[in-house]
Amino acid sequence: MWTYALRRLLAAIPTLLAVITVCYLLLHLTPGGPFDSEHKLSETVLANLQAKYHLNEPLWKQYLLYLNSLLHGDLGASFRYEDWSVNDLVAKAFPISAAIGGGSLLIALVVGVALGTLAALKQNSALDYFTMLLSSIGSVFPSFVIGPMLILVFAIWFKLAPSGGWDAFSPRYMILPMALLVFINVATIARVMRGSMIEVLSSNFIRTARAKGLPLRTLVLRHAMKPALLPVVSLIGPLAISSITAAVVTESVFSLPGLGKLIVNGASNRDYTLVLGLVVLITVVTVVFNLLVDLAYALLDPKIRY
Amino acid sequence: MMFKNKNDALVATLSQALDADIQGHSLWYAARVRFMRNRAAVFSVVLLALITLACIFGPMLLPNAFDSTDWNAMSQGPTLVNMHWFGTDESGRDLLVRCLIGGRISLMVGLMATLTSVSLGIAWGATAGFLGGKVDSVMMRIVDMMYAVPYLLIAILMVTLLGRAFYLVVITITVFSWMDMARVVRGQTLSLRSKEFVEAARAIGVPTRRIIFQHIVPNLLGIVVIYTTVTVPGVILTESVLSFLGLGIQEPMTSWGVLIHDGTQVMEISPWILIFPSLMLSAALYCFNYIGDGLRDALDPKDR
Numbered sequence: 001m002w003t004y005a006l007r008r009l010l011a012a013i014p015t016l017l018a019v020i021t022v023c024y025l026l027l028h029l030t031p032g033g034p035f036d037s038e039h040k041l042s043e044t045v046l047a048n049l050q051a052k053y054h055l056n057e058p059l060w061k062q063y064l065l066y067l068n069s070l071l072h073g074d075l076g077a078s079f080r081y082e083d084w085s086v087n088d089l090v091a092k093a094f095p096i097s098a099a100i101g102g103g104s105l106l107i108a109l110v111v112g113v114a115l116g117t118l119a120a121l122k123q124n125s126a127l128d129y130f131t132m133l134l135s136s137i138g139s140v141f142p143s144f145v146i147g148p149m150l151i152l153v154f155a156i157w158f159k160l161a162p163s164g165g166w167d168a169f170s171p172r173y174m175i176l177p178m179a180l181l182v183f184i185n186v187a188t189i190a191r192v193m194r195g196s197m198i199e200v201l202s203s204n205f206i207r208t209a210r211a212k213g214l215p216l217r218t219l220v221l222r223h224a225m226k227p228a229l230l231p232v233v234s235l236i237g238p239l240a241i242s243s244i245t246a247a248v249v250t251e252s253v254f255s256l257p258g259l260g261k262l263i264v265n266g267a268s269n270r271d272y273t274l275v276l277g278l279v280v281l282i283t284v285v286t287v288v289f290n291l292l293v294d295l296a297y298a299l300l301d302p303k304i305r306y
Numbered sequence: 307m308m309f310k311n312k313n314d315a316l317v318a319t320l321s322q323a324l325d326a327d328i329q330g331h332s333l334w335y336a337a338r339v340r341f342m343r344n345r346a347a348v349f350s351v352v353l354l355a356l357i358t359l360a361c362i363f364g365p366m367l368l369p370n371a372f373d374s375t376d377w378n379a380m381s382q383g384p385t386l387v388n389m390h391w392f393g394t395d396e397s398g399r400d401l402l403v404r405c406l407i408g409g410r411i412s413l414m415v416g417l418m419a420t421l422t423s424v425s426l427g428i429a430w431g432a433t434a435g436f437l438g439g440k441v442d443s444v445m446m447r448i449v450d451m452m453y454a455v456p457y458l459l460i461a462i463l464m465v466t467l468l469g470r471a472f473y474l475v476v477i478t479i480t481v482f483s484w485m486d487m488a489r490v491v492r493g494q495t496l497s498l499r500s501k502e503f504v505e506a507a508r509a510i511g512v513p514t515r516r517i518i519f520q521h522i523v524p525n526l527l528g529i530v531v532i533y534t535t536v537t538v539p540g541v542i543l544t545e546s547v548l549s550f551l552g553l554g555i556q557e558p559m560t561s562w563g564v565l566i567h568d569g570t571q572v573m574e575i576s577p578w579i580l581i582f583p584s585l586m587l588s589a590a591l592y593c594f595n596y597i598g599d600g601l602r603d604a605l606d607p608k609d610r
Contacts, residue, residue, distance in 0.1 A: 015451045023460065026467045140592045142543055144550045144563070145584040148570045156574055238453075245458040245547065252551055253570065263459060264551050267466040275466055279459045286456050 005295055012287045019283045020070070024063055027272050070280065076273045086277035089262060096166065097258035101247045104178045105240070108185030113232060115186065116193025117220065120201060131190050138187020143246045147180050147253035166256050177254045184246055185239060192231050200228040226300060233297050237290040244282060337528070340604040347600025354593035357586065361409035370400035373558050384578055392582045396572055404560055405583050411561040412587070415472070416542040419479040423541065424534050426480065427487025434488070435495030446492065449485045457482035458547065465553045475554050479544045487533050494529050498522050528605035535598035539591045546587060562587040 057065070069076065076086050119131040141149075154160045154176060166173050200206065201224055209223050248260035255261065259278060266274035341347055365371075375397055384393045392401035434445040464478045498504060498521075507517050542562075548554030549563030557564070562583050569580025 012454075015454050018451060019455055019460070023463055026463065139595060141584075141588050142546065142591070144547060144566060145588060148566070148573060148580055149584070151570075152573050152577055152580065156577075241456050244456045248458060248462075249547060249550065263462060264553070267462045267551075267553055270466060272467070275463050279456075279463050282456050282459055287454055290454055 004298065005291075008291055008294060012291055015287055016284060020067070020280055021063075023276050023279055024066060027276055028059060076277060086274050089274065090259070090278070090281060093257060093259045093262045096256060097247055097251070097260060100174065100177055100250070100256065100258065101181065101243055103174075104181035105185060105236075105243055107178070108182045108189055109232075109236075111182065112186040112189025113193050113229070116190040116195075116232075117197050117225075117228070119190065119194045120197035121216075121220065123198070128194075131194060134183075135187040135191035138184055143180060143184055143249045144253060146183065147177075147250060150176055150180055151253070173254075173256075177250045177256060180250055180253075181243065181246055185243065188239060189232060189235065192235055193228065196231040197224065197228040200224045230297065230301055233293065233300060237293045240289050240293075241286060244286070334524075337601075337604040341600050344600040344603060346596045347604075350593040350596040350600070353589060354597065357409065357590055357593070358413060361406045361413060364406040365403050365410075368400070368403050368406075370403050373399060375399060393576065393578045395568065395579050396576070401565075401579060401582055404565060405562070405586050408560040408562045408565045408583060409586060409590070411472075411555055411559060412542055412545060412563070413590070415476055415479070415545045415555075415561070416538050419476045419483060419541045419545070420534060420538050422476065422480040423484040424487055424530070424537060427484040427533075428491050428530060430484065431488035431491030431493075432495050435492035435499075438496070442492070446489075449488055452482070452485050458544075461544065461548060462551070462553055465548060470554060470556050472555070472559075475545060475548065478548075479541055483537055483541050483544070487530070487537065490529055490533050491526065494526055498525055532598065532602045532605060535594060535601055539594040539598075542587075542590065542594070562590075 066076070074085075074087060115127075115131050115134075119125075119128040122128055155162060162173055162176075206219065206224055209219055214223075244260075247258065248264060250256070251258045251260035252264050259282065263275055263278045265271075266278065392405060394400055395404070430445060430449075434442045461478050461482060464481070465475065468474050468478070504517060504521055507521055512520075545554055545561065546563030546566070549561045550567045552567065555561040555564055565583035566580065566587065569577075569583060573580045
């Protein structure tokens with residue numbers, strides 16, 4: 001087990017390095033520097049500034065310096081927000097994204113698994129049709145359509161919640177964005193869970209357990225749940241990646257000051273270091289998260305041995 | 307009973323088709339028969355054709371231009387006056403024509419990015435599957451790496467750095483849309499190489515060229531067609547997300563994503579500006595999804 005974990009961890013390093021390198025090179029392909037402005041700086045000042053930020057060094061040396069500061073957990077200075085380092089900006093925005101994204105993913109897992117299981121147990125019932133309807137709505141309407149529609153209906157027409165904004169984790173402002181993210185994830189999770197539960201319930205060992213006279217509750221929770229969860233677990237990785245996409249959209253729709261909003265603003269202001277720093281950070285988080293999901297999968301699936 | 311009848315009907319149509327002497331095409335013929343039975347898929351094809359035709363010819367036939375202002379009708383709701391059937395936006399531009407023009411761009415980006423990513427995917431997958439060994443494992447490691455990356459963020463980085471011209475948006479989308487096709491084509495190539503029917507064909511002395519074109523290509527083609535229709539909605543969605551965030555197609559040009567974004571800005575006063583483009587985009591996505599499903603059911607060899 002531990003050697004497998006270690007091997008997977010080592011295999012993740014090239015991915016990270018490749019992403020960082022490609023992004024860094026992209027950054028340096030673009031014309032213009034951080035100190036280009038309408039007011040020309042004097043030659044000496046410019047040279048001093050460039051020396052301070054090592055911009056006068058050859059590219060490979062700058063790259064190594066950047067990697068070095070990354071290893072020390074320093075994402076650099078923002079090009080646009082004066083007085084702010086990328087670390088400061090991330091520290092302010094990260095808790096918001098984590099609360100909205102992580103919280104809704106957890107809720108969605110619980111709701112989605114429950115809904116999928118119930119739909120599989122009572123096929124062709126009203127609940128089953130509801131679940132199927134939910135997931136087909138989720139697959140046809142993208143997040144940036146559902147989000148504004150939620151605002152239109154619940155914030156503007158019925159005035160039940162604010163249409164956006166943020167106030168120190170006040171639940172009033174969290175409810176609509178989280179509802180959107182929960183809905184999108186539940187749509188996928190419930191569909192996969194329903195399918196895999198139906199498949200597991202029709203397998204031989206369940207028939208044996210049924211023949212033995214086990215009550216339905218024990219049958220589902222003790223025997224069918226674990227193998228049926230496997231496809232859902234393997235879904236969490238891609239789901240987390242699509243949650244990042246959804247989070248960028250959600251934060252932009254509901255104007256939440258999270259990481260997604262930060263990266264979109266950074267992109268429209270051409271704040272290169274900020275965007276690069278965020279991409280590196282989120283890639284690291286995603287890769288580590290995928291690693292954990294794979295390990296959890298290995299723990300759950302008895303067919304995998306090391 | 308019902309099921310049996312359906313199968314009988316299929317057998318009857320197929321035997322008719324065989325009588326009509328179109329031997330080499332029986333796979334496609336059977337697929338077409340099965341596809342035509344799938345009501346949702348056929349409906350999707352018709353609807354999509356209508357949307358596409360409207361996007362191509364609508365702007366030529368309608369009296370309003372997509373970027374001209376009607377000073378008498380600003381933020382006008384849907385009305386029959388002056389053909390503003392979808393209403394107008396806050397600067398008096400006709401929303402129907404803008405939706406159609408936006409659809410042109412969205413569908414065009416979808417078509418072009420799909421073509422490039424499908425070609426890249428087929429080339430990558432077929433090479434990896436055909437060569438096998440070390441090359442294959444390195445190439446597939448790269449695909450795995452691409453999957454692990456939060457693609458929207460890198461797409462945002464790319465459009466930030468490279469710019470937002472039409473072809474750059476297409477390239478950016480392509481970079482993150484070819485992996486599914488590469489995986490599928492590689493798998494198919496690998497398994498086809500060692501299939502019994504290929505071996506049998508070889509044993510009775512069918513020339514290699516004929517094996518490739520008569521036996522391998524049709525089998526590869528089915529899966530390529532399926533995954534192409536699956537790629538299109540993903541690609542259109544990526545373009546719309548980028549445009550929605552203000553990082554894709556730029557004014558005065560427009561796309562469904564841009565229009566939806568504009569709609570969110572004014573939805574308190576004029577919700578129709580949000581609703582119509584959203585409906586058109588969702589309708590197109592619905593069509594592509596169900597056509598993809600229909601094709602998968604029709605072409606999946608396991609189902610027969």
